[in-house]
Amino acid sequence: MIDPWGSANLEYMDLIEKFGVRPFSEVLDDVPEPSWLMRRGIVFGHRDYDRILEAIRSGSDFAVVTGMMPSGRMHIGHKMIVDQLRWYDKLGAEIFIPIADMEAYSARGIDFETSRRIAIEEYIAGYIALGLDLTKDNIHVYLQSENLMVEDLAYVLAGKVNFNELRAIYGFTGSTSMAHMYAPIIQVADILHPQLEELGGPRPTVVPVGPDQDPHIRLTRDIAGRFREKYGFILPSSTYHRFMGGLTGGKMSSSRxxxxxxxxxxxxxxxxxxxxxxxxxxxxxxxxxxxxxxxxxxxxxxxxxxxxxxxxxxxxxxxxxxxxxxxxxxxxxxxxxxxxxxxxxxxxxxxxxxxxxxxxxxxx
Ligand code: SF4
Incomplete structure (x- = not known):
């Protein structure tokens, strides 16, 4: 009965069972000095984390990608991402932090200038205050709308993705805007671009996400497979963390x-x-x-x-x-x-x- 870490994970087991995400507890013992978020079951699932563990053990190069959506105030629930990044930073990972201003525009109608301001005042300032040094050489923060390498890659990747596929994953309809439809492909490029030759070539990459982001991960892995011959992509790994609840019940959300x-x-x-x-x-x-x-x-x-x-x-x-x-x-x-x-x-x-x-x- 006494399980200080595990009991709130039950609602997430669906993801593990239905979509092939593996319980993080399976690899926990192999993680050298796991973070408290791992030990306490807040990071509860993974795909192919063994690849990242291998890179950590052998001291070889690996990348971490996790974006920020500049659409509201940063709250204490977001801190968990920063805590994970600090842990990876200590291990010497190369860290990519895309600011999803293109997605903020297509999904929420926020213009690029406003996204930039919110990103700086809320998220970048917040990440720095929480102890992540964003000026280090191994940490790259960028706006999607200003990263030509990501945009070019997204366009190439989009050549092997069709509407029916995106409709099945995201429920897009005939009235979904082109910008909205294109946003997931930009995210796929965010995740895969650290493996381009210009940035050092194929390497294990991990994406720490909440369970609601798993459709993006599945799409990214599918597309990476389609372009393996051209770019030599290694399928990205992922970890899944649960979300902190709201102070008044329900979800913690910037809009409440x-x-x-x-x-x-x-x-x-x-x-x-x-x-x-x-x-x-x-x-x-x-x-x-x-x-x-x-x-x-x-x-x-x-x-x-x-x-x-x-x-x-x-x-x-x-x-x-x-x-x-x-x-x-x-x-x-x-x-x-x-x-x-x-x-x-x-x-x-x-x-x-x-x-x-x-x-x-x-x-x-
Ligand atoms: Fe338990 Fe009350 Fe403390 Fe919550 S606030 S952990 S219910 S003693």
Whole structure:
């Protein structure tokens, strides 16, 4: 019964069973010094991760690609991507971070100038504040609309993709715009272009994504296979992470401000949001003592699971004390609110500093 990491994964098992994604637990023991996101089951699935492990073990070259969609405010749920990138950066991976301004235009109607501003002020500043040095030589951040290598590759790849295929994957209809239809091919090119000769040639590549992005991964792998002879592509690997829930139940989303803590929130706002968050506690203290709480259904616990990076035993203790009714929600919330306030005090300082340099990242 006691499984501090695994219980919330059940809803994702479908993806594993239906589409051939493998459980990450199968390879976890082979990962040298796995990240806490891996250890805690937040990264729950993979395709062909063995290739990446082989590259890590042998110290050979591999790439990581993960995009950012500049369409709203960056929230604490997005931090998980940065945490994964920091882990790969330490291993010496070459990291590509496309800013999906073409997709933001085709799917959300956001013009390129606005995308650029949002990318700089929200995401690039946020990534830097969270500890990823975007000025390093092994890290490449670019706007899709300004990367000619990606655009040229997308056009070539599109030569072997037809409407029926995209309709089957994405549900496109006769009234879908051409721009919208083309956006997935740009993403495929984002993922495959690190393997072009100009950038060093074929190499293992991993794409950390949420489960909703798996259709893009399947399409990319299919297309990579069609162009294997021309470019020698190695099918990209992927990992799948679960999403942090919203503070008020449901999903955490930039479009529902009360559901999320934004990186631009003040420490006081962040603390207040935690104090108002939904818990998995019982109606009364008496019931909580008798029955214990339900950490699997508690955003406070989830906040610690995703963001208390250091100590697994400390987190396990919180889980067990909650389950056995010795920890009450008031105390638990207080501690978590304090933890988040301190985290945001530091983050706000770093973010302010990062805002003054973030624009330069796109000039390099
Ligand atoms: Fe959540 Fe903590 Fe209450 Fe348990 S004790 S339900 S982990 S707030």
């Amino acid at each position: 401000p009360k559901s999320a803590i934004f990186l631009s929130d003040t420490p006081e706002e962040a603390e207040e949001k935690i104090r108002n968050a939904k818990t998995g506690g019982r109606e009364t203290l008496k019931e909580q003592r008798e029955l214990g709480g339900v950490p699997e259904d508690c955003i406070i616990y989830e906040t610690l699971l995703y963001h208390m990076s250091g100590s697994d035993p400390e987190l396990e203790e919180i889980y067990e004390s909650c389950r056995n009714g010795t920890l009450m929600c008031g105390e638990c919330k207080n501690n978590t609110a304090e933890f988040i306030r301190k985290f945001f005090e530091e983050l706000s300082r770093k973010r302010k500093k990062a805002l003054s340099t973030a624009g330069r990242v796109l000039e390099g």
